[in-house]
Amino acid sequence: MYDWLNEIPYTDWSRAYFSRRAKCDMLLSNICEVFNRQIVGARDKLIITCLEFIREYMTKRIVNVKKLQAKCMGPLTPHATEVFDEIKKQAAEMSVLMVVVNVKHKTCACRKWDLTGMPCKHAVAAIWDMSRNSIDAGIPEEWVDEVYWLSTWKKVYDNVIEPINGPEMWTPSECPTTLIPPKHHTQVGRPKKKRKKAFGENELEQEFDKGGKMTRKGTSIKCGKCGNMGHNVRSCKGQGGEQSTASQESHTATQGAPVYNLDE
Known part of the structure; x- marks a missing residue:
């Protein structure tokens, strides 16, 4: 797992190397x-x-x-409002003791504000602390990036798809050549409707079960009783013979060895 992950650039899986360009935490x-x-x-x-x-x-x-x-009511989109309300609940339990937030550059040491554009719990606590100290910081929602604003969401859907006339009302083409559709040839087998997956996508899905957890496929199991590979303690029946005997002799020798007290 380490070798496989080490071959992938850090910018693709480590938050410390993520770019601040995309204000989103969806991977x-x-x-x-x-x-x-x-x-x-x-x-x-x-x-x-x-x-x-x-x-x-x-x-x-x-x-x-x-x-x-x-x-919708409020300055943020419904989902952003739900997420930010949970952040404010966490921020309400915090106290500002040291500086980890740069309000001017909208950054935090945890990098969540940098990457998502939404103030983290540390930033929200700092904004509230500014207001308590007579600094006009406004409400925390005003510090959220504009990609989460309700007004931005409405601009995305400002344009509509205009209705068009059906084929029976299309203007006939003046091209003298009649275009004939190609001959239809029925392929062997059932037609495929699923999309073609990218290279390596199948292997990546096989490493996770339906619950989103990584499977133990490909991992080696070592028995804690006899020390041999390929089985565990429950299924151990003395496999390995010589290795098992050698491990038992080593264990017996260790038990019979004298113990020295170095403090003396």
């Missing part, structure tokens, strides 16, 4: 995966049908998001 491609799941029913269709399916899906999504935005 997964869940956004892309959700979109891929929604268009599964259109992947095996013709290109025009596939694009029409995506256009209809995006139109419905924009409408649903706008309905949700109309119900």
